Amino acid sequence: VAGAHRARADRRQRPAGELVVCDDARAAVEGADFVQESVPERIAVKRELYAAIEPVLGATTVVASSASGLTLTELQSGWRDPARLVLGHPFNPPHLIPLVEVMGNERTDPWAVPWTRAFYESIGKVTIEVRREVPGHVANRLQAALWREAISLVRSGVASVEDVDRAVSAGPGLRWAAMGPTMLFHLGAGEGGLTAFAERYADSFHRWWDDLGDARLDGPTVARLVEGLPAGSVDELAAERDALIAAYVAAAGRIRTPRPDRQPQPGGHG
Amino acid sequence: VAGAHRARADRRQRPAGELVVCDDARAAVEGADFVQESVPERIAVKRELYAAIEPVLGATTVVASSASGLTLTELQSGWRDPARLVLGHPFNPPHLIPLVEVMGNERTDPWAVPWTRAFYESIGKVTIEVRREVPGHVANRLQAALWREAISLVRSGVASVEDVDRAVSAGPGLRWAAMGPTMLFHLGAGEGGLTAFAERYADSFHRWWDDLGDARLDGPTVARLVEGLPAGSVDELAAERDALIAAYVAAAGRIRTPRPDRQPQPGGHG
Numbered sequence: 001v002a003g004a005h006r007a008r009a010d011r012r013q014r015p016a017g018e019l020v021v022c023d024d025a026r027a028a029v030e031g032a033d034f035v036q037e038s039v040p041e042r043i044a045v046k047r048e049l050y051a052a053i054e055p056v057l058g059a060t061t062v063v064a065s066s067a068s069g070l071t072l073t074e075l076q077s078g079w080r081d082p083a084r085l086v087l088g089h090p091f092n093p094p095h096l097i098p099l100v101e102v103m104g105n106e107r108t109d110p111w112a113v114p115w116t117r118a119f120y121e122s123i124g125k126v127t128i129e130v131r132r133e134v135p136g137h138v139a140n141r142l143q144a145a146l147w148r149e150a151i152s153l154v155r156s157g158v159a160s161v162e163d164v165d166r167a168v169s170a171g172p173g174l175r176w177a178a179m180g181p182t183m184l185f186h187l188g189a190g191e192g193g194l195t196a197f198a199e200r201y202a203d204s205f206h207r208w209w210d211d212l213g214d215a216r217l218d219g220p221t222v223a224r225l226v227e228g229l230p231a232g233s234v235d236e237l238a239a240e241r242d243a244l245i246a247a248y249v250a251a252a253g254r255i256r257t258p259r260p261d262r263q264p265q266p267g268g269h270g
Numbered sequence: 271v272a273g274a275h276r277a278r279a280d281r282r283q284r285p286a287g288e289l290v291v292c293d294d295a296r297a298a299v300e301g302a303d304f305v306q307e308s309v310p311e312r313i314a315v316k317r318e319l320y321a322a323i324e325p326v327l328g329a330t331t332v333v334a335s336s337a338s339g340l341t342l343t344e345l346q347s348g349w350r351d352p353a354r355l356v357l358g359h360p361f362n363p364p365h366l367i368p369l370v371e372v373m374g375n376e377r378t379d380p381w382a383v384p385w386t387r388a389f390y391e392s393i394g395k396v397t398i399e400v401r402r403e404v405p406g407h408v409a410n411r412l413q414a415a416l417w418r419e420a421i422s423l424v425r426s427g428v429a430s431v432e433d434v435d436r437a438v439s440a441g442p443g444l445r446w447a448a449m450g451p452t453m454l455f456h457l458g459a460g461e462g463g464l465t466a467f468a469e470r471y472a473d474s475f476h477r478w479w480d481d482l483g484d485a486r487l488d489g490p491t492v493a494r495l496v497e498g499l500p501a502g503s504v505d506e507l508a509a510e511r512d513a514l515i516a517a518y519v520a521a522a523g524r525i526r527t528p529r530p531d532r533q534p535q536p537g538g539h540g
Contacts, residue, residue, distance in 0.1 A: 128440075135478055136477075136478040138423055138429050144479055146416045165451065173445075179439050185417070187507055190504065209418055211404065211411075217468045217476070225464055234457060255517055
């Protein structure tokens with residue numbers, strides 16, 4: 001349990017952003033406006049925590065769970081009143097990647113999802129709304145789709161692990177850090193936009209889609225991927241990854257047209 | 271036909287990088303060490319060009335075709351001796367994206383692919399080798415896999431076009447501009463690397479893979495995608511895209527561990 005915690009008694013004394021470590025989940029959430037719940041993804045562990053904290057939460061406190069495997073419906077089963085429990089799923093590494101996927105459903109207070117999005121955006125995150133419960137929400141499904149084809153290309157001998165990875169990071173990956181695939185294709189046909197693009201390339205995409213491969217993370221496949229990875233220390237490579245992502249985020253912040261400010265409005269609470 | 275052209279007679283007078291526009295394909299390629307062929311992707315057009323230029327090409331001149339739909343085997347059928355014809359497929363926008371996919375096959379001179387890769391890398395491109403003929407080579411298949419799931423998520427009401435695009439550009443896209451998917455997952459499990467990652471997440475990936483959707487670029491689907499695109503002028507958005515990509519490439523150049531220099535060795539020509 002972490003996040004925008006301000007223990008009730010200390011609320012006015014503590015500077016914003018100060019981190020306070022608590023041994024007890026109840027103490028951690030008491031007086032908080034927003035709770036980010038990121039305990040291990042086992043339903044029993046989640047339920048035990050929810051049962052402990054629900055009685056001490058404020059009437060308008062939002063709890064956002066970072067669950068990526070468990071569904072919101074499953075999480076709600078651990079609550080007496082799940083109206084202010086939402087999904088708030090960040091993306092790894094969460095201190096660098098802006099994306100947070102937010103979801104509520106018919107049992108969620110209508111203000112809770114927009115308020116949560118506004119809260120995340122006010123601290124520099126970028127949010128999307130997941131409108132229907134599916135395994136993997138949005139971003140993990142997109143990743144899974146890409147990786148499946150990447151693995152399939154290696155298994156079928158089209159390219160090495162290193163070359164498939166490089167095809168992403170020196171190719172479409174550089175565009176995907178700028179814009180999503182539909183906008184990129186919209187821009188790929190000049191003035192005619194996506195309609196012209198689809199007319200021109202529908203046959204190609206249909207042929208590619210019909211030919212895309214499958215993958216399983218079985219022993220031989222994992223061994224082949226591991227064997228194909230370039231040498232290098234995990235720590236050094238992770239540091240290079242982080243430095244690159246941080247530089248990209250900073251560059252995008254300088255270049256992108258600013259989006260309208262979103263600030264959470266506590267008055268919107270109910 | 272464009273590229274590293276230096277007309278034989280002018281070779282020593284013209285500064286490197288000078289662009290010379292020719293009305294006649296034969297004049298354009300005569301005396302060139304390397305020819306980038308990017309005429310429209312129709313086999314008849316390609317064959318007509320090849321028939322015209324083959325007689326005037328030097329004995330070690332490499333011709334790289336940017337074909338993305340036609341196969342190398344189809345292209346070779348237009349040549350008397352296709353030994354120095356390779357695939358050299360750049361990625362849009364080619365003046366900003368470093369990737370070039372290079373392929374030869376059993377009819378290609380063994381030195382031609384490594385020489386072509388070295389040539390591209392010497393002018394700042396990043397190359398991969400495609401080892402087997404499949405529709406879409408590597409990068410277009412990876413793009414197709416991602417877009418298929420993106421479209422499916424929109425069609426099934428999981429998220430809006432804008433939110434699916436944003437999930438990419440504020441999420442995994444920022445990582446894919448740094449490294450490819452297999453390396454990223456290798457780094458996602460700490461010291462245990464990809465083997466530990468696969469043990470921990472195989473069940474999740476298999477569930478996601480089993481649940482991924484399909485797509486067709488039929489009328490209603492294209493209309494729904496077009497309707498979901500945020501407003502904005504194509505020219506301004508394309509300029510923003512290009513500025514972002516250029517900034518990312520520049521940032522990566524400052525941060526990334528340099529790779530060993532590749533220089534084409536004309537001595538390796540055969």
